[in-house]
Amino acid sequence: MSTVVADSHDAHDEHHDHKPTGIKRWLFTTNHKDIGTLYLWFSFIMFFLGGSFALVIRMELFQPGMQVIDPHFFNQMTTMHGVIMVFGAVMPAFTGLANWMVPLMIGAPDMALPRMNNWSFWILPVAFLIMLSSMFVPGGGPAFGWTFYAPLSTTYSGDSTALFVFAMHIMGMSSIMGAINVIVTIMNMRAPGMTYMKMPLFVWTWFITAFLLIAVMPVLAGVVTMVLTDKFFGTSFFNAAGGGDPVLFQHLFWFFGHPEVYIMILPSFGIVSAIIPAFARKPLFGYASMVYATASIAGLSFLVWAHHMFTTGMPTFASLFFMYMTMLIAVPTGVKVFNWVSTMWRGAMTFETPMLFALAFVVLFTIGGLSGIMLAITPVDYQYHDTYFVVAHFHYVLVSGAVFSIMAAAYYWLPKWSGVMYDEALGKLHFWCSLVSVNILFFPMHFVGLAGMPRRYPDYALQFADINAIVSVGGFLFGFSQLIFLAVVLKCAMKKGEKAPAKPWEGAEGLEWTVPSPAPYHTFDTPPEVK
Amino acid sequence: MxxxxxxxxxxxxxxxxxxxxxxxxxxxxxxxxxxxxxxxxTGFNGRTDNTASVASEGMLIDTSRTVTVEFTTRTGRGAPWSFRPEVQSVTMHPGEIKVVNFLVENHMNDARVAQALPSVSPGTATLYLNKTECFCFEQQPLAANEKAVMPMRFYLDPDLPDDIRRLTLSYVMYDITDQIQGRSQTASRSE
Missing domain, CATH: 1.20.5 (Single alpha-helices involved in coiled-coils or other helix-helix interfaces)
Known part of the structure; x- marks a missing residue:
């Protein structure tokens, strides 16, 4: 295999756009654009798979009582939906965007470690095959939620837990390799004159995200290892009878889990910070403060993990500490929101699809952020904990936040990737369908949550029936709206559309717009000069 | 490149x-x-000291306040015994030494080994609840169908913060027979 790679590599230097054809091109590719494309398609497939699991959940919850599936399968669906969306859809989408855009944005010819890049992608489908196959072993797949709390995962789980743990290990390795690649690329491969404080914010946010990944993915690997040995090898990390402590699991998990939340949102901030200035035709307001805000959010993310565990019983001092720290995060986040709004202030705005998604991101993410502040208040959290209010909160920040930003990014850079303009009418249709349905889907969840409907149950009390029916309708509308997005992307992939110029957006800035559309297989062989 | x-x-x-x-x-x-x-x-997780503490000779009883100590018990999953405190709660002054008996009855026709684990709530009180004698310090072998009375002697440190008027000491009694005899396949799969 190495000779094939080496040969094709030599060939690259001579024939500029030569590349192997067929399946080998994708299997052995070390090209950052190919790998970016692979990541993005993988994430897209996982998005539909995780989404269809969510529709199974919403189908069951359409009416009270047990309708379609049994409770154990319901639990498998909630678990798989969470795991696939977090590790299969959102994170790989960001890694794909980083692969495509970071080298183009900093004027580098490729990622710093192209062969490791190939590995970090190709182990991912393997991990998810293992994860999905766990649903077919006797006793069913993991049914303990994506947070796999002990003792649910250690004492009350099936044999599929071993597959779950193994798949998590592989995903973690993939993420860590991706993060190392991003850091080395950004530190070593910037074009001459591209100082740190000239880097586009997408590069900055990914740079910080990569450090978060390196800090917390190994802790996740440790936790799943402990779950594995507790379950199969008789250790007692989380088993009180053997001297362990199940609450320790939650501390370890959320020490990973909270920074993980920011891993899934910081690159979104970078995307929105690229798109809003482009369509407001003004430079980003407060560039430096954006960088510092991102770094402080990342730093604070290590000091707030126990706000997920207020109800485990904590001394008042600890509760207050985690409550204030959590509220403190609202400050740098608020800085960002104000900067985006200020960027638009008196700008010459136009509303193409990427801008629509970016604007929806700002509004809806802020709604999710505000419900987050409500959840941060310890005494109030006792009421909200483990209700649909929490579900509403994190879907606002993850679906209408992270996922919307990924869609915005896709519309913004699709002309660069494919060389053709996407279908603007379809794009706008996709946006409006998504915007309306996502709110029908998630906004009413606040109400049932406040009224006390607990999450993670396949059934609910009768008084919640009407709202749940509305939520389910919203869920199906949102799910099927995404087929429009698929159509848009497929049209671009099949090169059906108007030919895109090198810089299709009038106000866009950055090195990626200096190369032709579609971006040639090899770009920036000679580094550009950045003034 | x-x-x-x-x-x-x-x-x-x-x-x-x-x-x-x-x-x-x-x-x-x-x-x-x-x-x-x-x-x-810090007593953060409510687990009290695993060794006997010695009450100092000159310990003063703080008669100015009384504290209620409640007892709850639970048996570990699948443990074949009943386990309860003789009294639900005691009212005591900090510095005063009390003895509470816990009753256990093995319903199995074979000998088992039990281990009780304590937990105090609120966690901040953990460091002030001292036991001079407790069945939880060591493993308790229980003969077939044995009924046993297990005493626990304890006192509250007079330094106990004033705001704690009521605290709960809970015990879970686990069946650790299998762990001692080596983890048997049948036991781990029987759930």
Whole structure:
């Protein structure tokens, strides 16, 4: 295999756009654009798979009582939906965007470690095959939620837990390799004159995200290892009878889990910070403060993990500490929101699809952020904990936040990737369908949550029936709206559309717009000069 | 790749990043003993000391206030006995020594080994609840169908913060027979 790679590599230097054809091109590719494309398609497939699991959940919850599936399968669906969306859809989408855009944005010819890049992608489908196959072993797949709390995962789980743990290990390795690649690329491969404080914010946010990944993915690997040995090898990390402590699991998990939340949102901030200035035709307001805000959010993310565990019983001092720290995060986040709004202030705005998604991101993410502040208040959290209010909160920040930003990014850079303009009418249709349905889907969840409907149950009390029916309708509308997005992307992939110029957006800035559309297989062989 | 980038040496950054990965993996495991130590020092998880404390001779009884100590008991999953305190609660002054009996009855026709684990709520009271004698300090062998009375002698440290008027001492009694005799296949699969 190495000779094939080496040969094709030599060939690259001579024939500029030569590349192997067929399946080998994708299997052995070390090209950052190919790998970016692979990541993005993988994430897209996982998005539909995780989404269809969510529709199974919403189908069951359409009416009270047990309708379609049994409770154990319901639990498998909630678990798989969470795991696939977090590790299969959102994170790989960001890694794909980083692969495509970071080298183009900093004027580098490729990622710093192209062969490791190939590995970090190709182990991912393997991990998810293992994860999905766990649903077919006797006793069913993991049914303990994506947070796999002990003792649910250690004492009350099936044999599929071993597959779950193994798949998590592989995903973690993939993420860590991706993060190392991003850091080395950004530190070593910037074009001459591209100082740190000239880097586009997408590069900055990914740079910080990569450090978060390196800090917390190994802790996740440790936790799943402990779950594995507790379950199969008789250790007692989380088993009180053997001297362990199940609450320790939650501390370890959320020490990973909270920074993980920011891993899934910081690159979104970078995307929105690229798109809003482009369509407001003004430079980003407060560039430096954006960088510092991102770094402080990342730093604070290590000091707030126990706000997920207020109800485990904590001394008042600890509760207050985690409550204030959590509220403190609202400050740098608020800085960002104000900067985006200020960027638009008196700008010459136009509303193409990427801008629509970016604007929806700002509004809806802020709604999710505000419900987050409500959840941060310890005494109030006792009421909200483990209700649909929490579900509403994190879907606002993850679906209408992270996922919307990924869609915005896709519309913004699709002309660069494919060389053709996407279908603007379809794009706008996709946006409006998504915007309306996502709110029908998630906004009413606040109400049932406040009224006390607990999450993670396949059934609910009768008084919640009407709202749940509305939520389910919203869920199906949102799910099927995404087929429009698929159509848009497929049209671009099949090169059906108007030919895109090198810089299709009038106000866009950055090195990626200096190369032709579609971006040639090899770009920036000679580094550009950045003034 | 151009010549310019071939010259850049990535190895030092990669080494540092890989070292960070290894350190963070180890840190995850280091958190286990750190958490244990932290809990021991602060009483954070409500687990009382595992060794007998000695009440000092000159300990003064603080008659100015009374504190209610409640007892709850639970049996570990699948443990074949009933386990309860003789009294639901006692009212006492800090510094006063009390004895409470716990009753256990093995319903099995074979001998088992039990281990009780204490937990105090609120956690901040943990450090002030001292036991001079407790069945939880060691494993309790129970003969077939044995009924046993297990005493627990304890006192509350007079330094107990004023705001604590009521605290709960809970015990879970686990069946650890299998762990002692080596983890048997049947026991771990029977759930």
């Amino acid at each position: 151009s010549e310019q980038h071939k010259q850049t040496d990535h190895s030092s950054i990669i080494t540092k990043l890989l070292a960070s990965v290894v350190i963070m993996f180890a840190f995850g495991f280091a958190l286990v003993p750190l958490y244990e130590k932290f809990c021991e020092l």
